[in-house]
Amino acid sequence: MIVELGNISLIAALAMAIMQCVFPILGAAKGNQTWMSLARPTARLQFLFVLIAFMILVYSFLVNDFSIAYVANNSNTLLPWFYRFSAVWGAHEGSLLLWVLILNIWTIAVTFFSRHLPEHFLSRVIGVMGLVSIGFLLFMLFTSNPFERLFPVPVDGADLNPLLQDIGLIIHPPILYMGYVGFSVAFSFAIAALLAGNLDITWARWSRPWTLLAWIFLTLGIALGSWWAYYELGWGGWWFWDPVENASFMPWLIGTALIHSLAATDKRGIFKNWTILLAICAFALSLLGTFLVRSGVLTSVHAFATDPTRGIFILALLVIFIGSSLVLYAMRAPSTKTTGSFEILSRETFLLFNSILLLVAMLTVLLGTIYPLIIEALNLGKLSVGAPYFNAVFIPVMTPLVIFLGFGVLSKWKQNNFIKFLRKMRALLISSVLIGVCIGAVFYAENQLKSIAGIVAALWISFTSLYSLFIKIKDKKDKIIAFKVIPYSFYGMLIAHIGFAVSITGITITSQHSVDIHQRMKVNDKIEFADYKFHLKDLEILSGPNYQATEAVVDVIKKDQLITTLRSQKRIYTVRNMPMTEAGIDAGFTRDIYISLGEPLDDGAWSIRLYHKPFVRWIWLGAILMAIGGLLAIIDRRYRLHKLVKKASSNNNEAVLTTK
Amino acid sequence: MNPRKKRIFIVCAILAGISIAATFILTAFEKNLMYFYSPTEVINGDAPKIRSFRIGGLVVADSVIRNTDDLKVNFILTDTINEVKVIYEGILPDLFREGQGIVANGKLQSDNIFIADQVLAKHDENYMPPEVAEALKAAGAEIPHKKNNYPK
Numbered sequence: 001m002i003v004e005l006g007n008i009s010l011i012a013a014l015a016m017a018i019m020q021c022v023f024p025i026l027g028a029a030k031g032n033q034t035w036m037s038l039a040r041p042t043a044r045l046q047f048l049f050v051l052i053a054f055m056i057l058v059y060s061f062l063v064n065d066f067s068i069a070y071v072a073n074n075s076n077t078l079l080p081w082f083y084r085f086s087a088v089w090g091a092h093e094g095s096l097l098l099w100v101l102i103l104n105i106w107t108i109a110v111t112f113f114s115r116h117l118p119e120h121f122l123s124r125v126i127g128v129m130g131l132v133s134i135g136f137l138l139f140m141l142f143t144s145n146p147f148e149r150l151f152p153v154p155v156d157g158a159d160l161n162p163l164l165q166d167i168g169l170i171i172h173p174p175i176l177y178m179g180y181v182g183f184s185v186a187f188s189f190a191i192a193a194l195l196a197g198n199l200d201i202t203w204a205r206w207s208r209p210w211t212l213l214a215w216i217f218l219t220l221g222i223a224l225g226s227w228w229a230y231y232e233l234g235w236g237g238w239w240f241w242d243p244v245e246n247a248s249f250m251p252w253l254i255g256t257a258l259i260h261s262l263a264a265t266d267k268r269g270i271f272k273n274w275t276i277l278l279a280i281c282a283f284a285l286s287l288l289g290t291f292l293v294r295s296g297v298l299t300s301v302h303a304f305a306t307d308p309t310r311g312i313f314i315l316a317l318l319v320i321f322i323g324s325s326l327v328l329y330a331m332r333a334p335s336t337k338t339t340g341s342f343e344i345l346s347r348e349t350f351l352l353f354n355s356i357l358l359l360v361a362m363l364t365v366l367l368g369t370i371y372p373l374i375i376e377a378l379n380l381g382k383l384s385v386g387a388p389y390f391n392a393v394f395i396p397v398m399t400p401l402v403i404f405l406g407f408g409v410l411s412k413w414k415q416n417n418f419i420k421f422l423r424k425m426r427a428l429l430i431s432s433v434l435i436g437v438c439i440g441a442v443f444y445a446e447n448q449l450k451s452i453a454g455i456v457a458a459l460w461i462s463f464t465s466l467y468s469l470f471i472k473i474k475d476k477k478d479k480i481i482a483f484k485v486i487p488y489s490f491y492g493m494l495i496a497h498i499g500f501a502v503s504i505t506g507i508t509i510t511s512q513h514s515v516d517i518h519q520r521m522k523v524n525d526k527i528e529f530a531d532y533k534f535h536l537k538d539l540e541i542l543s544g545p546n547y548q549a550t551e552a553v554v555d556v557i558k559k560d561q562l563i564t565t566l567r568s569q570k571r572i573y574t575v576r577n578m579p580m581t582e583a584g585i586d587a588g589f590t591r592d593i594y595i596s597l598g599e600p601l602d603d604g605a606w607s608i609r610l611y612h613k614p615f616v617r618w619i620w621l622g623a624i625l626m627a628i629g630g631l632l633a634i635i636d637r638r639y640r641l642h643k644l645v646k647k648a649s650s651n652n653n654e655a656v657l658t659t660k
Numbered sequence: 661m662n663p664r665k666k667r668i669f670i671v672c673a674i675l676a677g678i679s680i681a682a683t684f685i686l687t688a689f690e691k692n693l694m695y696f697y698s699p700t701e702v703i704n705g706d707a708p709k710i711r712s713f714r715i716g717g718l719v720v721a722d723s724v725i726r727n728t729d730d731l732k733v734n735f736i737l738t739d740t741i742n743e744v745k746v747i748y749e750g751i752l753p754d755l756f757r758e759g760q761g762i763v764a765n766g767k768l769q770s771d772n773i774f775i776a777d778q779v780l781a782k783h784d785e786n787y788m789p790p791e792v793a794e795a796l797k798a799a800g801a802e803i804p805h806k807k808n809n810y811p812k
Contacts, residue, residue, distance in 0.1 A: 234754070343666070344666055344669060344670070349670065352670070353673070353674075353677070356674055356677070356678075357677070360677075360678060360681045364681075364685050367685065367689065368689070371689075381695060381696070382695065382696035382794070383693050383694055383695040383696060384693075384694045384696065384714060385689065385692055385693060385694070386692045386693075386694050386765075388688075388691075388692045389688050389689055389691070389692035389693075392684075392688035392691075392692070393681075393684055393685045393688045393689070396680075396681070396684045397681055397684075400677070518731050518749075518750045518751050519731075520729070520730065520731060578754075578755070579754040579755070580754060581754055598731075598751035598752075599751065599752060601726060601728075602726075602728060607731055607751045609751055
């Protein structure tokens, strides 16, 4: 009975979504107040219905209702309750429900936190979000209903894929989806602005905090996914250029360009059309990501179970949404007036160059990701694009980006004096190169050139960022007040850029200087590797709630001192008879020691992988710093000056906004 | 500089940047394309001799032989018509097992033995890499059905 209630809730949500889309948008077009006023209540009701459906699915998992096919396929009575909970989004149908739930969370957040926006604008935003919701609810009801019944009802479920039985999977998908779906807000703001035909800068200011928030979630989601792959897959890898990783990385690249471009539009009234295009593009890539992950067109670690009809449905959605928004863009964008102007040597130029570079970077990833699909669709053979391609193209694109980043941070808006600018840059450039070369020469004998290049890039970003802070306070008498006066968004930018530098350092050093061996070992075998001695002390047999495991206990010794004892397990999950590796990791600020148990060989020996991975933590540390930076930018008090915005918007007077 | 010149400068800079990027990208792209071949295509001599490529098929039962003193392993891949011997050194993925569909990256030796530098098995025991499924279909074999997982 309760399952039918789930179905009914989804249908009711669809009905609400249709109302939420049709009435506010038409109302805004006709100036009908009553219709516009339907936006908020319908959005909230839709949220309620989706939430009910979601809770019913959660409940069905918790009580092991195997009459639902989705539950039977992804759960088991032996599964601990918290994994039964996260199994809700462990496969296609449930993760789609999570997608829609998160879309609704964003929508009602907009209804609550954007009350100061003009009614007609807010109605359009909510209407567009309703339209997105209609698409996905239809998709769910027609091709991937999580409440589909199974008959006969099995005695027990098929268990959750063991790979997903992990704390990383409980949190990674919701966070990532918050990012993906969050770009629908920026998209809706952009479409609302296009519909209104009024591309002044107000929409940019209003959508900035939302876009930043989505970007923060996406950053954290990608970092979490990378971290999860690192410890859970047992290969010590943290990024594989896997199509599904690319699917999340492409919106991130464009999202990064978007938050910068929004800032330029907001502050300087420039790049208006470009920003709109980026907002559409970011959401298009989110949809494309959903298509890639869920359509079954890919050979991927994430392509668990797939179905081509779903692919066609999402592809159609993608074409409809993106096609119509681009048509709208083509109709409205040419009439936009540029209000700001700037010289070549200005922050605007560097921002523009970098957002183009990010777009190029995205296109290279896109090419490598979908080219195999196109070739296969045209029946021209089957091929794949290897990771070396992505590495080979990404570095040349990122190099000018890093250089421009430093220039951009230190240059002023509008124009700069060329000589002064050069003088300011010279010392920083020379010092980052010199220090980088020294570090490379002292610590890294192998792959020296690449290591040095990465370190110089990181230093350049850090030095220019810190110097921009120094400029702000050097002439102030009272330094403490000077620090306090600086807006949060400036600190946000500083921390995010330094986070980027930290990630570059981590990526460079880990990829150039990680070492690993595959070793055959018996109990009491010792092996010297990467200045450490590894001693396989014991192999123990353990049993967990739904698996049997062999655990290797390895002492790690350096200069006769015990550093740590690592434990790595090879588990066999009994329901699916599926093996899984649990790596043993000693995490450190400057290095990880990582072991993972391979396979049992004859006469009691096992194959074991040993890794020494310097600075690998820095990759994720950098991402956390970027997220913190974004958060600081959101809480900047300028966004909280609702009164100012309200006044500006009611008068629809741009001057109030541009003068600060 | 007047606005017109400025605009021309910016457009030129962007075009120059994009063409450099495009050159890089396409060169790297061409170098790193990896084609997929089935065992039958390999036996027929369709597969490249020098370039790396991917091969996929089912691991033949009882064909996996491990060396006793190191981690070298060899096994036979089949699309149910033809078979290719694969040699690999290292630890095989968790889901590698006999009867399972797998994909390997590497190069072909002149004696039609495939030297793999990477072996991929997917993360779901029911999952068949699409290339392998196609290769099996092309060979006229029946694709193993998705197992019914529910415990009896």
